[in-house]
Amino acid sequence: MLTGQYPELVSKLQLLTAAGLSVRKAMERLGKEYREVAVTVAEMNNGVYEQDALTHFGERCGTPEYRKLALLLAQSQKKGGSQLSGMLEKEVQEAFETRKRRARADGDRAAVRMAFPMFVMLGIVLLIIIIPATMQL
Secondary structure, three states: OHHHHHHHHHHHHHHHHHOOOOHHHHHHHHOOOOHHHHHHHHHHHOOOOHHHHHHHHHHHHOOHHHHHHHHHHHHHHHHOOOOHHHHHHHHHHHHHHHHHHHHHHHHHHHHHHHHHHHHHHHHHHHHHHHHHHHHOO
């Protein structure tokens, strides 16, 4: 579920930071839509350092994509966010490419799964044709 939401989340985050919002303000806006982001914002509001809260975010989500995003955001907080928008743009492109690859792989698996029922149906049709033909002989 989190993996499916990743491209949209990163895209929105990139859009908000490119519009001039800080990472914290962007996360606050995204927290209204995404539960894990809301937990991260709550941690920040309760006194946890932003870098630590972002690291916890990546750990809570548990997927490599989110860990990479959390690391990217934490590093931008540490070093300054002058290149954050560009890095997020690259991450958005990678996320959508990954989604396309997964969709293709899922489609290929579905095609393979459909082959068995098609062969069963072919066997039934052949039986329907062969049995009456042999009974007339």
